[in-house]
Amino acid sequence: MSLVDPTIAILITGALVGMTGALLGSFLVLRGNSMLADAISHSILFGIAVAWLLTGQTSGPVQIIGAALSGVLAVFLIELLTRTRRLRDDAAIGLVFPALFSAGVVLINVYARDVHLDEHTVLLGEIGFVWLDTLTIAGMEIPRAMLTLSVMLLVDALFVLAFFKTLKLATFDADLARVLGLMPGLIFYAHLSLLSGTAVAAFDAVGVVLFISFVVVPPAAAYLVTQRLVSLIALAMLIAAASAPIGYWMAVWLDVSIGGMMALSTGGFLLLAYCWRRLRDHRHYRSRSLEPPPASSA
Amino acid sequence: MSHSPSDPDVHHDPSIALHLEDLTVSYGERPALWDIDLDVPAGVMAGIIGPNGAGKSTLIKAILGLVPVSAGHIRLFGEPYGQQRRRVGYVPQRSSVDWEFPTTAVDVVTMGLYGQLSWWRWPGRGERDQALRALEQVSMESLADRQISELSGGQQQRVFIARALVQNPDILLLDEPMAGVDATTERQIIDLLRRLRDDGRTVIVVHHDLQTVQRYFDWLAFLNVRIIAAGALEHVYTANNLRRAYGGQVALLDEAQNRPNAPSDA
Amino acid sequence: MLSFLTDYTLQNVMIGAALIGIISGVLGCFAVLRRQSLLGDTLSHAALPGVCLGFLWAGSRSMESLMAGALFSGAVATVIMLTLTRRTRLKMDAALAVTLSLGFALGVVLLTFIQNRGGAAQAGLDSFLFGQAAATVRGDLYPMAVIVLIGLSLVVVFWKPLKLMTFDPEYAAVSGLPVRLLELFLTGMIALAVVVGLQMVGVILMTAMVIAPGAAARQWSGSLLGMLLLAAFFGATAGISGGVISALAPGLSTGPVVVLVASAIALFSLLFAPQRGLIPSRWRRRHKRSHTSSDRILLTVYELAREHGDWSYRVEQGAVDAYYGMVTEPLLQALAQRDLLKAADHMPDEGPHWQLTQSGCEYAAARSRDQSRTRRLRQVERPA
Numbered sequence: 001m002s003l004v005d006p007t008i009a010i011l012i013t014g015a016l017v018g019m020t021g022a023l024l025g026s027f028l029v030l031r032g033n034s035m036l037a038d039a040i041s042h043s044i045l046f047g048i049a050v051a052w053l054l055t056g057q058t059s060g061p062v063q064i065i066g067a068a069l070s071g072v073l074a075v076f077l078i079e080l081l082t083r084t085r086r087l088r089d090d091a092a093i094g095l096v097f098p099a100l101f102s103a104g105v106v107l108i109n110v111y112a113r114d115v116h117l118d119e120h121t122v123l124l125g126e127i128g129f130v131w132l133d134t135l136t137i138a139g140m141e142i143p144r145a146m147l148t149l150s151v152m153l154l155v156d157a158l159f160v161l162a163f164f165k166t167l168k169l170a171t172f173d174a175d176l177a178r179v180l181g182l183m184p185g186l187i188f189y190a191h192l193s194l195l196s197g198t199a200v201a202a203f204d205a206v207g208v209v210l211f212i213s214f215v216v217v218p219p220a221a222a223y224l225v226t227q228r229l230v231s232l233i234a235l236a237m238l239i240a241a242a243s244a245p246i247g248y249w250m251a252v253w254l255d256v257s258i259g260g261m262m263a264l265s266t267g268g269f270l271l272l273a274y275c276w277r278r279l280r281d282h283r284h285y286r287s288r289s290l291e292p293p294p295a296s297s298a
Numbered sequence: 299m300s301h302s303p304s305d306p307d308v309h310h311d312p313s314i315a316l317h318l319e320d321l322t323v324s325y326g327e328r329p330a331l332w333d334i335d336l337d338v339p340a341g342v343m344a345g346i347i348g349p350n351g352a353g354k355s356t357l358i359k360a361i362l363g364l365v366p367v368s369a370g371h372i373r374l375f376g377e378p379y380g381q382q383r384r385r386v387g388y389v390p391q392r393s394s395v396d397w398e399f400p401t402t403a404v405d406v407v408t409m410g411l412y413g414q415l416s417w418w419r420w421p422g423r424g425e426r427d428q429a430l431r432a433l434e435q436v437s438m439e440s441l442a443d444r445q446i447s448e449l450s451g452g453q454q455q456r457v458f459i460a461r462a463l464v465q466n467p468d469i470l471l472l473d474e475p476m477a478g479v480d481a482t483t484e485r486q487i488i489d490l491l492r493r494l495r496d497d498g499r500t501v502i503v504v505h506h507d508l509q510t511v512q513r514y515f516d517w518l519a520f521l522n523v524r525i526i527a528a529g530a531l532e533h534v535y536t537a538n539n540l541r542r543a544y545g546g547q548v549a550l551l552d553e554a555q556n557r558p559n560a561p562s563d564a
Numbered sequence: 565m566l567s568f569l570t571d572y573t574l575q576n577v578m579i580g581a582a583l584i585g586i587i588s589g590v591l592g593c594f595a596v597l598r599r600q601s602l603l604g605d606t607l608s609h610a611a612l613p614g615v616c617l618g619f620l621w622a623g624s625r626s627m628e629s630l631m632a633g634a635l636f637s638g639a640v641a642t643v644i645m646l647t648l649t650r651r652t653r654l655k656m657d658a659a660l661a662v663t664l665s666l667g668f669a670l671g672v673v674l675l676t677f678i679q680n681r682g683g684a685a686q687a688g689l690d691s692f693l694f695g696q697a698a699a700t701v702r703g704d705l706y707p708m709a710v711i712v713l714i715g716l717s718l719v720v721v722f723w724k725p726l727k728l729m730t731f732d733p734e735y736a737a738v739s740g741l742p743v744r745l746l747e748l749f750l751t752g753m754i755a756l757a758v759v760v761g762l763q764m765v766g767v768i769l770m771t772a773m774v775i776a777p778g779a780a781a782r783q784w785s786g787s788l789l790g791m792l793l794l795a796a797f798f799g800a801t802a803g804i805s806g807g808v809i810s811a812l813a814p815g816l817s818t819g820p821v822v823v824l825v826a827s828a829i830a831l832f833s834l835l836f837a838p839q840r841g842l843i844p845s846r847w848r849r850r851h852k853r854s855h856t857s858s859d860r861i862l863l864t865v866y867e868l869a870r871e872h873g874d875w876s877y878r879v880e881q882g883a884v885d886a887y888y889g890m891v892t893e894p895l896l897q898a899l900a901q902r903d904l905l906k907a908a909d910h911m912p913d914e915g916p917h918w919q920l921t922q923s924g925c926e927y928a929a930a931r932s933r934d935q936s937r938t939r940r941l942r943q944v945e946r947p948a
Contacts, residue, residue, distance in 0.1 A: 030399060034661035035602050042768075086840055091779045094601040098772030099827035102820035105694065109816050123693060123768070124672055164420065165412045172409070173395045176461075179362045179388050180413025181380075209609070209768075210672065213665035220648075220658050223400065227445040232400050251673075255680050260672035267666040277652060320879075324886035333868065333883060369882035371914055378913060398653045447653075 002141070009131035009143045011245055014262050016149035017202045018240025021214030023156055024195045026233045029219040031171045035090075036075065037215040039097040040192065041199045041208040043074035045104035048200065053111055059133075059144060064200045071196025072189065074100055125207030127259045148201045156194050160233075163187060168229055206259040213263035214240050221266070221273040239269045312376035315340040315469050315500035316361065321370035323353070323360050330356045332524045334370065338502060338517065340468075343495040345505045345515035349544050352522040354504040355391070358473050362388055374469060384414065387462030389472040392455055397447050403457045404429050404442040410461040432464035433457070436490060452483030459487065469500040476507065488514055511535065577697045577811045580705055580764055581803030581822065587712045588757040588770070589777035589799025590719060590792050594750050596778035597730045597788075602657075603751060604774030606664040608758040608767045610641035612671025615692050615762060616678060625689070627704045631711070631759045638755030641667050642748070671767070695766035697807045697818035708760050715756045718749075719792075726750070727788055764807060766819040773799065776826035783837035802826035849890050858895040859931060861888070862904055865920060866928035875925050878908040878917035899924070 003009060028037055047070025051063040074096050081092035130145040137147070160167065169177040170184035177184040195215070202211045222235035247262030254261070311317070314337045321334040331353045338344050346354050359365045361372055363379050374382040387410070407429035408421045415421060433439045436456040441449065449457065455475055462470055470491075476484050491501050495516075505511065511518065518534050520526035520543040527539040588604075595601050611634040618633020619625060641663050648659035675689055691699055719726065728736045729746045737743040754774060761770045781794035806822030835843050864887060869877040884892045896918055899905040904924030908917040920928065 029658050029661075030396075032396070032655050032657050034657040035605075038602075038605065038661055038664060081834075084834065084842055086783060086834055086842070087779055088596075088599050088601070090599050090601040091596050091775055094605060094771055094775035095779060095827060095830055098769050098776075098823045102769060102772070102823040102827070105817055105820040106824065109820070120690065120693070162418050165409075165415070166417065168401075169409050169412050172399045172401065172406075173390070175359075175362075175364055175390055175394065176388065176409065177412075178364060179383075179386070180410075181383055182413060209665065209668050212661060213669055216658065216661040216665060220654055220662050223654065223658075224652055227400050228402070229400050254673075254677065256673045257676035260669045260676065263665065263669035264673060267662075267669070270662065270666075274648075274652065320883060322880070322883040322886045324889070327889035329886045332887070333871075335872075367882075368886040369880035369915065371911060 003146065004131050004134055004141050004143060006128075006131045007248070009146060010127055010258060011248055013130045013143065013146050013149060013205050014127060014244030014248065014258075015241040016146065016153055017206050017211065018214045018218065018244055018262070018266070019237045020149060020153045020156055020198050021202070021211060022218040022236040022240040023153075023160060023233060024191065024198060025215035026219040026222070026229075026236050027167055027171050027191060028195070029216060029223060030229075030232075034216050034220075035093055036078075036192065037195065037212050039074050039078065039093050040071040040196050041203075041211050041215075042097040043100040044068065044071045044196055044199050044203065045208060046070045046100040046107075047073075047104075047196075048203065049104040049107040049111075053107065058204065059148065064148070064197055067200040068193060068196035070100060071199060072193050075189070075192050121204065121207070123207050123209055124257065125203060125205050125210060125259050127205045127262075130205055145201075145205050149198075149205070152194075152198045152201045156198060159190065159194055163190075167191065206262070210259045210263040213266050214243075217263075217266035217270050218243070221270040224270075224273040224277045239266060243269065313340055314338070314373075315342075315375060316502065317373040317376070318361075319370055319373075321360060321372065322368045323356055323365055324368045329368070329523065331360065334521075334525050336519060336525055336528055338500065338519075340375075340500050341495065341498050342500060342517040343491060343515050344500070344502045344517040344519065345511055346502065346519045346521055347505050347508065347511060347543070348521035348526075350506075352543070354506075354521055355473055357521065358388075358471050358502075358504055361471065362386070384465060385468040387465050387467030387470045389458045389462045389470070389475055391473045392451065392458060392478065397449075397454060399446065402443050402445060403438060403449065403453075404433060406446060406457050407432050407460045407464050410464040414465075429460070429464055432460040435463055436460045437486070452479040452486075455479050455483065455487065459490065463494075467499065470494060470502065472501070472503045474504050474506060476505065476510075508540070573698060573700075574808065574811055576700045576702055576705060577764070577807040577818075578804050580700050580708060581697065581807035581818075582800040583705070583708050583712045583803075584757075584761040584764055584773060584822075585777065585799030585801065585803030586796040587715050587760050587799075588773040589781070589795035589797070591715060591753045591757040592774035592776075592778040592799075593781065593788070593792050593795050594726065594730055595754055595774055596782060598733075598750070601775045601779075602660050602771070604754050604758060605771035606645065606660045606667070607638050607641060607751075607755050608761075608770035608774075609664045609671075610637055610667030611755075611758055611762060611770075612668055612692065612767045613637050613674050615689065615767075616671060616674035619678060619689060620674070627707050627763070630692075630762070631707055634759045634762055635755060637667065638758065639752070642751050642755070646748075668767075691766070692762055693766050693768055694817035695762075695764045695769070695819035695822075697764045698811050698814075700763060704763060708763075711756055711760050715753060715760075718753065722746075722749070730788070764803075764818050765822055766817070769819040769823045772823040772826055773802070776823070776830040777802065780826075780830040780833035783833040783840045786839070798826070798829050802829055858898050858902075861892055861895050862899055862920075862924060862928050863931060863935075864888075865905065865918060866925070866932060869920055869925075876919050878910065878919045880910070880914055881916045881918065882914075884918075904928070 025037060028034055044067050047067030048058060051066040052058050055063060057063055077096045078092045081087050081095065082089045130143045133144045134141050135144050135147060166177065166182045166187050169182060170187050174184040199208060199211050218236040218239040221239055222232045226232050226235055243262050243265035247265040248258055251258040251261035316338040318334050318336040321331060322329055323331040346357060348354055356365060360367055372379060374386060404426060408425050411421060411425050411428065430439055430442060433442050436459055438453060438456050438460060441453060446454065475487055495501050512535060516531050518531050519528040520539050522543045526543040527534040592604065595603055614633035614637025615630050618630040621633065622629035645659045645663045648654045648662065649656055678689060725741050725746055728741065729743065733743055757774060758770050761773055765773055777795040777799035780798050781791045785791040785794055802822055802825040806825045807818055810816040810818040810821040835841055838844050861884060864884060865879045868879050869875050881893060881896060896905060900907065903921055904927055905918045906921050908919045910917040
């Protein structure tokens with residue numbers, strides 16, 4: 001068993017994308033900012049294109065940081081537009097990321113035609129090829145995407161562990177966090193910067209749009225099932241990780257896109273969570289007929 | 299008067315729990331709070347009342363540094379907020395957070411301690427015990443491990459108050475704590491706040507129900523963009539002050555009629 | 565130049581792009597005003613599986629079946645979104661993002677399914693990602709035109725309920741309108757707009773065509789009708805110019821170019837629209853300064869001093885700024901030069917302060933007496 005075996009490489013890379021996305025996505029979904037995942041992951045195309053123009057490379061730490069900056073730029077522009085009070089935040093999101101994404105596509109169209117970098121790869125990724133691009137570290141051959149994503153997962157996990165209570169309070173009650181001197185604004189930007197970085201690291205594996213599935217769907221599914229933040233995050237990461245092998249086998253069986261099928265598998269878990277919740281609420285409702293089920297009160 | 303109130307050398311009196319001087323807050327074209335001078339003595343149960351849009355919540359937020367201040371300054375026990383942070387407990391409006399958040403009552407109360415822990419330290423058993431004691435003060439210890447969305451409105455409010463109490467604050471700021479709670483809970487909350495006051499803490503409550511003002515508070519501030527009247531209940535709770543606070547427009551200055559036309563775009 | 569306009573392909577592109585701009589501009593206004601701008605994003609991503617299903621069903625790339633498929637998947641996406649928000653504790657943003665990403669994932673899966681059966685090259689379904697204007701043939705324009713006509717006439721027929729719904733849904737519900745049905749109807753209309761744009765703009769970027777014209781028009785017009793008409797105009801302008809640019813420069817995808825033009829229009833409107841534009845309103849603020857006489861500001865300082873019972877009372881500059889809603893520093897400086905005000909020292913955590921000078925106090929007192937006298941005179945002249 002080797003890390004450059006195609007199946008192993010695809011499975012591990014998929015699981016890494018899923019776990020990293022779900023870890024950061026949990027806070028995004030709880031804060032009610034899920035669509036920022038959409039905005040960020042589209043906007044990084046602009047950064048990827050610019051980084052490629054400047055350095056001729058699409059992967060590597062400089063490129064990840066550079067491209068991640070365009071995700072942060074998108075968030076910054078959205079805040080700027082909202083603050084003018086001429087637009088609501090939903091319209092601001094919907095104006096900013098298509099513009100950045102379009103700028104990225106046009107740059108690629110004009111300067112990078114016929115190169116490895118094309119907008120379809122950025123959009124859809126090609127997880128089937130991750131085992132081809134390898135690095136040798138300490139005598140061991142390892143796919144580049146796997147290495148990058150492992151580093152991102154480590155960085156993200158350290159961030160969440162270190163700032164867990166600040167993140168939690170900033171998500172639940174940002175005002176109180178500020179009153180207690182915890183700087184929720186800074187945490188918000190740090191969190192979204194890491195999300196952009198992770199999106200960049202993930203793009204050539206699953207593409208930017210499928211990345212959104214891993215960020216949003218597993219936390220949404222976990223949210224329907226558990227009532228503790230820690231277990232929500234753990235469950236979301238588990239769902240995301242499990243979606244990789246399930247999606248892979250189904251994709252091979254049906255001979256379709258592996259990344260797409262992995263993303264779709266997270267939807268399967270959401271469906272399960274939904275049914276479980278409905279069933280439980282139903283029973284809950286019948287056993288305590290005085291109280292309406294809490295889920296449908298929203 | 300011996301010296302000007304804005305004399306930079308003035309020593310602020312630490313027996314005054316909350317001192318606001320010339321406070322002005324603006325959200326754009328018009329001031330939301332204008333030239334507020336207010337001294338709330340320590341150990342009172344103070345009500346801040348005024349009509350909708352009078353700036354009551356803005357006042358609380360300005361004190362806590364949540365909205366930028368255009369002019370003036372704020373002192374808590376004679377010092378700026380940053381230095382007194384730990385002595386202040388804040389109970390925001392219940393509707394300001396998402397009660398579907400996956401967390402429990404005791405966990406919410408523990409959040410009140412996050413500011414006192416160094417940034418890398420996770421809350422442990424000690425913090426949990428403190429939180430449970432705070433929940434006991436509001437008679438909520440039996441529901442400590444309930445998910446917060448499963449609590450009633452009054453119970454949620456008590457969890458919020460416990461979260462402020464866990465900091466053991468000397469001054470407690472509450473934004474409409476009676477909104478949307480039943481009569482029994484309202485009585486429990488007011489009894490609790492009175493006990494806190496009797497312990498020597500200062501309790502400042504933004505309140506909107508004029509019916510109960512006289513029974514609940516011993517100190518009042520009428521607010522309508524500016525301070526209409528402030529002081530001990532028996533001195534300021536008059537028909538005239540009520541009319542001035544609630545009766546239509548309040549001129550910021552005598553000169554206000556001559557203000558330039560405000561632009562129409564909002 | 566004339567031959568440029570009569571070029572057959574180019575004509576198709578221009579007509580098609582204008583149709584897209586008009587329908588998405590008009591219908592997008594409702595989404596922008598109802599704070600549901602991102603609905604277009606979700607519905608357009610979720611149209612991809614529908615396009616694939618339409619292709620599989622018809623066995624060919626016929627515009628009608630692709631559009632029917634896209635409408636069908638739009639309907640399914642709507643049902644999923646509504647189920648998630650109404651029956652679970654997930655909020656709108658999560659429902660939108662979930663539906664968007666899963667819909668797109670399904671689309672990608674179906675796309676590869678078709679590709680691997682060897683049909684994709686002929687199908688050219690890839691072009692639905694970013695749009696390919698040059699591929700538009702005259703036959704594609706007819707179904708597009710039909711949908712645009714249907715969409716616009718529905719807006720005309722249901723004008724009043726739609727307007728009420730957009731402005732105040734609660735009131736609409738109270739006055740007996742079927743709010744939920746109308747909500748569904750508006751969502752369906754967005755799906756219609758998306759479907760029209762699939763061919764040229766593509767699923768990824770159709771969202772910008774729904775949002776940008778409406779957001780731009782909002783800056784210029786205060787009425788719903790005016791906004792809709794302007795949005796149609798902006799949408800058509802963006803569509804035509806983007807379509808032409810991309811058709812003339814081979815290799816450029818149409819969608820991104822159209823979106824960049826639309827974004828430029830929106831940016832221009834945000835900056836320069838006469839009423840709400842940022843630059844005109846800043847200019848007005850500065851202009852207002854010259855109308856606010858320095859005497860009036862002196863009187864404000866005077867009144868504040870009088871209210872505080874202290875003629876040497878220090879007024880903070882920020883308070884004067886807040887009172888007038890503008891930057892008053894130049895006027896305060898001018899007063900200081902006339903020796904009516906002087907700068908005062910202040911606490912470290914506050915801004916600059918000003919206080920009256922002896923002559924300023926006397927001058928202001930005289931002005932204040934004048935004013936109250938004229939005010940009293942006016943009251944006398946105007947018997948009740």
